[in-house]
Amino acid sequence: MSQIHEKSPQHCAKKKLINLKNHHKKLIYTFTTFILSILLLILLVWFILHPTKPEFAIKEASIYQLTLSGSHLLNSSIQTTFLSKNPNQKVGIFFDEIQVYASYKGQRITLDSSIPPFYQENKDSNLLSVVLVANGLPVDPSFGYEMGRGQMAGRLVLNIKTNGQLRWKVGTWVSGRYMFIVNCVVVLPFGASVPAGPLTSKQGSQCSTTV
Template sequence: MSQVLSKSPKHCAEKQSFTIDKSYKKLFFAFSSFFTIVLAFIFLIWLTLHPSKPRFSLTQADIYQFNLTRPSLLNSSIQLTLLSQNPNKRVGIYYDELQAYASYKGQQITVDTYIPPFYQGHEETNLLTAFLQGDALPVAPSFGYEVGRDQSAGRMVLSLKVFGKLRWKVGTWVSGRYRFNVNCVSVMVFGPNAAPISPIIGSSRGTQCSTDV
């Protein structure tokens, strides 16, 4: 008497499910391995090249207007010229969303001013100019006293700031965006030591800036 063995539908379904799960695991492992290799390659390039952060210096800043229309409203106009340098031999830099403003004793005295984005090649240097302006900006009640005291002394310390986002470029690979901040401390000179051009009431030259990425 022969014995017939047959598999139940439940047993077949379990075997088929196991085969599908195994295929998905292999596919997931393959994609994970590929992704890990790509990340490791990018990280190796990053470690090898190790891009240095850009350098900025303030070549000139001129104040054309700086007066209070009311005890707590300021009108200001400042033109600044910055030198931007990429110190990297193999890494280019895309500068995105550039903006600049000026502050005095912790108070912002101009609105954020847009600077056109640009690409900076290997070891390249670019000259940036921006005209910063503020119309009837609210300031602290003690602002007029502080400004008057500094102008009488012939010197005023301003902070000129640039901020935005940058991307590193290595060959054809371009990184994600990184925030960066540039801070330039400028000593504006008034009186007999100021620039002889009549519209300029204060000026500063040759200041090194700090950069954070």
């Protein structure tokens, strides 16, 4: 006599639930593996092509005007030329925004001046020239005193500061935007007698860059 085994509806439902859970586990495992593979690839590319921050150096700076109107209104005109270098071998740099200004003893002495956006190839260098000006710019009342001290010391120490945004380019891939800040120190001769021409420094100076 043959025996007939029939599975109950409860047993079938339990089996379907187990199969569904296994299917979900496989999907989660596949998705997690895919995401981890992408992240590992990005991390690998980053370590291989880790971009080095751009380098800047002041080549020349000239002060054509730096005079007080009244007790605390400054008129200034400064021209500076600096070198921008991309030290990377396989990474290009898009400079999207560049704002430059000058400061003295922690005080702004010019307004912002813009440099047009440009792309810099790997291992490439560019000379950038900008004129920084201010008319009737309010400064601290101690500015004149600090200028007098600098004149007695025989030198004028300025900071040429730059900030903006850049993007890295590797092949056809372009990164998101990163903020960068550049600080350059310029030392100009500033004796007791004011020269007829501009105060000029051609010694050059390396700048610090933060990305």
